Amino acid sequence: MRSEKEKLRSANVTIEECQDKIRCLTQQRDYARTHQKIVEIPVEKPVLYKKCEACDRTAYQNAKARYETQKEQLAGQYKAKTVMFQTTLFLLAWYSLTTTLFQAVQSDMFLVDCKLFFNDLTSFIQTFIGWTIDAGQSAAQISTKIPNEIIAGIIYWLLLILIVGICVAGTGILAILIEIKVIELYKKNCWDVITLLMILTSASVIIFFGESIKKIMSINLLLLFILLQGVYVGLRCYLKNQLDTKLY
Secondary structure, eight states: OHHHHHHHHHHHHHHHHHHHHHHHHHHHHHHHHHSOOOOOOOOOOOOSOOOOTTOOOHHHHHHHHHHHHHHHHHHHHHHHHHHHHHHHHHHHHHHHHHHHHHHHHHOHHHHHHHHHHHHHHHHHHHHHHHHHHHHHHHHHGGGGGOSOHHHHHHHHHHHHHHHHHHHHHHHHHHHHHHHHHHHHHIIIIIOSHHHHHHHHHHHHHHHHTHHHHHHHOOOOHHHHHHHHHHHHHHHHHHHHHHHHHHHO
16 A cells, blocks of 8 residues: 555656646747748849850840841831732722623613612602602691781791791601611621622622613612622621620
8 A cells, every 4th residue: 555655756746747747848839929020041042044244245135136036027028018909909990890881871770760760769759759758748737727817827837937946857767877888787797808799799690681671670780789889797696696796
């Protein structure tokens, strides 16, 4: 029993010593955490090469100068070829256009159809204006219910001018908006060499084979040309939309 008690006492002493050490180490740890200092240690970063102090970069400057010279030469050659291509294209387009116009002037049937087209257009405008005036006069008849003749006359002309002006101005604005939309579609989808070739080709075919076309179907040649352009613009817009949809 005595030996066991001594062993127990020595164990308790050892436990107390360990606890004291743990307590001391904990205090040191807490002190180190609260009083630590950030020390920057310089580290050499490895590089792939070392710069020579006596280097004057002569090789680099010479290579750069050669590159700039070649770049300017190639830019000049590209600009010259672009100008030559545009000039050739303009001359070909001018030749094709003048040839087509001269042939159109010599084609009696095409000239007759052009005159008929513009005569029909003028007749339609005159008819539309007549309808507008008739509608304005019908609407202005409301003024006859006014007993005072002077006031009735003033209201009659005011209503007539207002109705005719609104109809004519609205139709003109609508025509201008349609024209602007068509021009925007041309610039967005059809402003290229293909469109120029299509215009010249369709005009040439209609002018040269006008008599054969008139035998097959009774249609105004100028109207046929305009319809072909409309179909072409519609197809180009449709194809471009389909291509953009597939890309996205």
